[in-house]
Amino acid sequence: MSDPCAVRQFSGHRARLALDAALARKIDAQAHAARALWNLLHVWWQMTPREQRVAAHADAVIRQARKEIDWLGALPAQAAQGVLKTYLRAWQNCWDGRAGAPTFKSRGKSTMSVDIPQGGNLQVVRVHRRWGTVSIPKIGHVKFRWTRHLPVGRNANGGNRITGARLVKDALGWHITFRIQTLEPMPTPHAGPEVGIDLGITVPLFLSDGTAFRHDPWLSAKEQAKLLRLERTAARRKARRTPGRPRSRRLDITYGQIAGLRAKAKRRALDWQHKTTTATAERYSTVVVEQLNITNMVKSAKGPLKAPGRHVRQKSGLNRAISGEAWGRTMELLAYKTARRGGSLVKVPAAGTSRRCSTCGRTTAGSRESQAVFVCKNPDCGWSGNADHNASRNVLHLYRIGLVVIPAAGRAVARRARRVKPATAR
Structure with missing residues (x-):
């Protein structure tokens, strides 16, 4: 029997995935399919009369598209439903005045991500002290860095469980963010x-x-000098680029190195903020x-x-x-x-x-x-x-x-x- 004085808490935990090149390409394909599905939904929304813009019609369109377009099949069905729910929620936030209207997602500027709505399909297992495994639909079992206690195995029940996850890619690689529900006593x-x-x-x-x-500064003196050198290199290569032509591979590599250093600085800043705010809240x-x-x-x-x-x-x-x-x-x-x-x-x-x-x-x-x-x-x-x-x-x-x-x-x-x-x- 659950404690009547307990409250349900929702939190998230981000962990780094250990992927080889083949697994990374598979998840990339799913993320690109999810982004393309969002754009197709946006086109369908603009072309469809207002009275027919309902979730049931959109779901039927998605099912038909996944049958006719081969590369959309790389995206699991549940992840496709997650794209639909996110898109409809974006319009609801727009109507409520909390955000602007949804727009198309570009390949270069949008964040690559894949949603896993069902937590029961993850099959999270702790292998040993530092690593665990998670089952990703259409990918298989993947190792991730274990840095926090997760409600899995005997610790999982109706009140304490993983309700879902989301795969997110940044400049440092792919990560998985678990959505966690816990039942904790009233503070x-x-x-x-x-x-x-x-x-x-x-x-x-x-x-x-x-x-x-x-x-201290989020980047060391050596890292700051490297970042400045990369930014100057990117500026020179961008100035040499012919207008209207795609970026060179060298410029893309330089942009990736710059993004990696900035992502490292952001991670260090977030770690310091978490430690500082935790100490303040406890005292x-x-x-x-x-x-x-x-x-x-x-x-x-x-x-x-x-x-x-x-x-x-x-x-x-x-x-x-x-x-x-x-x-x-x-x-x-x-x-x-x-x-x-x-x-x-x-x-x-x-x-x-x-x-x-x-x-x-x-x-x-x-x-x-x-x-x-x-x-x-x-x-x-x-x-x-x-x-x-x-x-x-x-x-x-x-x-x-x-x-x-x-x-x-x-x-x-x-x-x-x-x-x-x-x-x-x-």
Whole structure:
């Protein structure tokens, strides 16, 4: 009998596949067939009258196409149904205002992927400590890197099981992402302290208790030099290319090497974010961050032709640095990790947190002497310290006085909530 206090959790786990050249070509063929099927569905959608655009008609079209087109047969039937469901869901998201209308998927720009909707067909087995095997439809048993406990064998039941998977290819090769369902006890309220966090670039995460999380560059000096050399080589080869002709094989190889280095940097960044957010969620009960409109923050300063902007190159470098830190992903990780541990993530207005003194509460001109140092110019205060530390203390204070951001009707609205705890001296 299942625990009535247990809650159902859904998560994903990505693992690297160990493929030889023949198996990689087979999965490539399935991914290309899935992309082509999406494009065929899009053509059928545009040519079909509105009243006939239903799932049953689309399913019949897919079945007929798989019979008549040989290379579409490389895609398993369940994966073809997954393409249809994804396409219909994309239109539903468009109608609900969550995304734009679906478009064609190009061969060079779209992500190669194959969906495996049924988890029972995977037959996941752990071979030994580092490797496991998974059965992929029309491919066979494939080894994958075992880095996390999975609900398989005796650990699998109605509440804990793998519900499906997805094969995804990036610059580092093919990976499999398992969709996992677990039944876990209801989390008890977290007993840890509250903390405010200031998101930055020089110091990615600065906490109100003085803790600072830093990281080294995602690529070593040797890797950065190699990336710069490859980018220059790609620029030269692209300039020599005749307009209207396909890219040369050398240019494709160079683009692949560049993508490999960038994918390696992204993987290291994601690993650091997971470790940092996990440590924060385990220690603190309430994590308070600023409500940032990152999309507006990374807009270009180029401006129109009639009114060109200033310091465009400096702003471009700042935009790249902000995008490289992936603040939005950090907040998403903190949101679900704090919730699973009985805590919560709260957002407060960001206006003035970096210019206001966290001790006297006043905003005095000239207090922000530099990007890293804050010295309060109020004669009655004079507090000095790290600017990011000062901002994180202000973030926490806004929460303690009840000024939090509450989503309302698709927009964030700052409201002064009922004060639960009085503001205390920090």
